[in-house]
Amino acid sequence: MFSHVSAALIHRLDPALIESSKVEISRDSPPRNYDGVLIYSRKLPPEEISSEFAYPVTTLPRTLADVALDRSLEVSVPLISQALRAGRVDRSDITERLVKGKRGRRRALLAVELSSAEYESPAEAVCAVKFHRFGITGMVPQVETVTESGRFIGRNDFRHKCAAVAVEVHGVGKFYLSPDGPDEASKTSHQRNMDLLNAGFTVFNLSFGDLFRPRIFAAIKRAIETANQRKTG
Structure with missing residues (x-):
């Protein structure tokens, strides 16, 4: 399924930075890095796969958690802030998916902490x-x-x-x-x-x-x- 920034775009969020021109996909298999596609190794429960679209995509909370875990603060904070401002998620929706022992968890928790519904633009x-x-x-x-x-x-x-x-x-x-x-x-x-x-x-x-x-x-x-x-x- 589409995940990370690719999923954020499908969820109609506007990244301040992309950092990669590759399509990002998650699936239950070893990770792969191709010329135009980056595949993350993720085993996701059915409730974290959205049924809103014609193609499989991670749910918005899962998408934001993944971005926070695997991308820089400059990428994750604007996306989380937009979702908070629109009332589409709250902080606990994201943090409950940042389980202990997960690589990138400390940065991800910081991303949630720095995010705010008060920011009126990705640049802010x-x-x-x-x-x-x-x-x-x-x-x-x-x-x-x-x-x-x-x-x-x-x-x-x-x-x-x-x-x-x-x-x-x-x-x-x-x-x-x-x-x-x-x-x-x-x-x-x-x-x-x-x-x-x-x-x-x-x-x-x-x-x-x-x-x-x-x-x-x-x-x-x-x-x-x-x-x-x-x-x-």
Whole structure:
């Protein structure tokens, strides 16, 4: 049956990263790695095979558990987060399939922990993974920010819970899928950015490519440390 990222695509999830161009299949046989097909050795009970489609595919909880076990956090966290946000699974649906002794279990449990229904795009989920990888803590997703006088500025993709640091993750869809059109969305984003700066925030605007540039996250970490030092100093 189709499994892993191939199954996630069949379940209509959108991966942030694929990592492999091969079709992924699970079956009760030794693993095989062909030019276009990767076969995992899995013996699955009938209840973990979906009957929703015209071809056999692992159920969504089993699919997400498999991805968490065998793929990087950058692949698994966005997929799990999408399913959580849509209300199609809860965390226990996945973790109960991560049995002790399973290879990759520790990483898989971390993937579930890092995932959140609050992430509004796969890129935001990847950003959360990068925060973890670079030791950045305290970044809260989807926070409404106001000035000291109480005037609403906007909702940030991520804002630090203590330091005046905000991170916005800009994908193409953020502008071109806006109901008001890309020009109006860009104008609104620019105004929010200026309002945040005027309110004393350090703002990082990240493209998808920036998520893979270590210096960006080093700068975010420094900004948080500097802001916290100013508060305590």
